Amino acid sequence: MYNTNKVIIGIIVFIIFFAMPFWLNFGKVEALPKPELPKEEKKCIEDTDYMKAYHMKFLDEWRKTKVREGKVNYINNEGKIYKMSLQRTCMKCHDNKEKFCDRCHKNLVVQPDCWKCHLAPEEVKKWQ
Amino acid sequence: MNLIFSLIVLAILILIPLMGVGVLGLNSLFAIFIPYLAFAIFFFGLIYRIIGWARSPQPYKITTTCGQQKSLSWIKHSRLESPASSWEVYLRMFFEVFLFRSLFRNLRADFDGKRLIYGSAKWLWLGAILFHLSFLVIMIRHLRFFVNDIPSIVQKISAVDSFFQLGLPPIYITNLLILAGLGFLLLRRLVDAKVNYLSYASDYFPLLLIISIALTGILMRLYVKPDLYAIKQLTYGLATFNPALPKGNLSMLFYIHLFLVSSLAAYFPFSKLVHMVGVFFSPTRNMPNDNRMSRHINPWEYPVKYVTYAEWQEKFRDVMEEAGIPIDEEWANVAQK
Structure with a gap:
């Protein structure tokens, strides 16, 4: 092998770069934080699988229909009527932003801007 | 013809997870075994190629020179175009690897009436750099799926990348740029008759494969949302060598994305894509032009009787x-x- 030193350095750099997912976890492997679900209520507004995947689209839709079209009520698949409100409907059951929203979001670098205007239930309590 | 062949191969690659997961239900094969296998092939294949190249002798000094060679002290020499020391070679390689300097000098020959003229053609450079740098950013962004304690640099890159806050989830700028770059590189092969004549299936296939990977990824981000928490459980398990199928539903699109990425990784060391390491071994780039200062010994030379x-x-x-x-x-x- 020619230029052995340089080639070995190159291989090491290559491995370090592409094995980043492995060594970044080294020594701090723990279970992923699990979002805490409400204890009393078993059913969300729509199907759980749908909510897991599409809640951001769902909330975006709510925002548009409420703010731009002025509609207040949302009728779900089963015909039940809900008031479209993040703070008063969603956060009524999911009453802890840190233990519900943030656990997944922080873990997946999701940076939603909901809370730039809305208040989390924890904050609301502070002001009451 | 070459394009059709690549399209057929790509269609088969998409059909494999569709059949394997959708019909046969081989979830753990496609979610755990194939990714591991593909990345083992990627790692060992690339190291094999690196060692193979490192063992090949460079019999002559064939460095590309496009500037004044270093000679007398009062003649200014071109440091990057005709590097004389290893430091200057490192500089030249840096610009080559990160900024594609030689593509930036790309020329295009054309007829002006009957006269052959050469003009600068930066489009290839632009398409290439858009694609490569976006791919790098996208790869770094993907660390969020593999690491629990995500480095703050990854968070900052994601924040800057979704700066425009268009739509929800916000669209990443690099997602658009990579499609623009790849689209140009593909169109160039289709539209330009001279490049078209030179294009084989092995040129179209990697482009189409990477385009499909990007498209499935963008689809999953913007329209057909998967259960991200379940995906993270799987990918985090893979990265910590503790793989397990999550309880949640991994969407079909995710399996296709994962299988195409695995195919890319396994195909990488044995295709033109290996230019990623090949660029470091190009004798025209990595040798100093110091013929007059030190003798280049041909490694093939043996004591002649x-x-x-x-x-x-x-x-x-x-x-x-x-x-x-x-x-x-x-x-x-x-x-x-």
Whole structure:
């Protein structure tokens, strides 16, 4: 092998770069934080699988229909009527932003801007 | 024809997870075994290629020079175009690897009436750099799926990348840029007759494969949302060598994305894509142009067995004297010494 030193350095750099997912976890492997679900209520507004995947689209839709079209009520698949409100409907059951929203979001670098205007239930309590 | 062949291969690659997961239900094969296998092939295949190249000799100094060579102290030499020391070679390689400097110098030959003219053509450079740098950013962004304690640099890159906050989830700028870059690189092969003539299936296929990977990824981000928490459980398990199928539903699109990425990883070391390491081994780029300062020893050179005239004369002395061929006494003295 020619230029052995340089080639070995190159291989090491290559491995370090592409094995980043492995060594970044080294020594701090723990279970992923699990979002805490409400204890009393078993059913969300729509199907759980749908909510897991599409809640951001769902909330975006709510925002548009409420703010731009002025509609207040949302009728779900089963015909039940809900008031479209993040703070008063969603956060009524999911009453802890840190233990519900943030656990997944922080873990997946999701940076939603909901809370730039809305208040989390924890904050609301502070002001009451 | 080459394009159709690549499209067929791509369609088969998409059908494999569709059948394997959708019909046969081989979830753990496609979610765990194939990704591991593909990345093992990627790692060991690339190291194999690196060692293979490192063992090949460079018999001549064939560095590309496009500037003044270093010679007399009062002649200014071009450091990047005709590097004379290894430091200058490192600089040249840095610009080559990160900024594609040689593509930036790309020329295009064309006819102006009957006159052949050469003009600068930066489009190839632009398409290439858009694609490559976006791919790098996308790869770094993907660390969020593999690491629990995500480095803050990854968070910052994601924040900057979704700066425009268009739509929800916000669209990443690099997602658009990579499609623009790849789209240009593909169109260039289709539209330009000269490049089209040079394009094989092995040129179209990687482009189409990466385009499909990007498209499935963008689809999953913007429209057909998967259960991200379940995906993270799987990918985090893969990265910590603790793989397990999550309880949640991994969407079909995710399996296709994962299988295409695995295919890319496994295909990488044995295709043109290996230029990723090949660029470091290009003798035209990685050698200093110092022919006049130090001798380049051809590694192929071995000690040649030769016979001097003196030795030869000594060997045939009797026969030569008999035949009356004059003996060179000066040479004879040399031989006796």
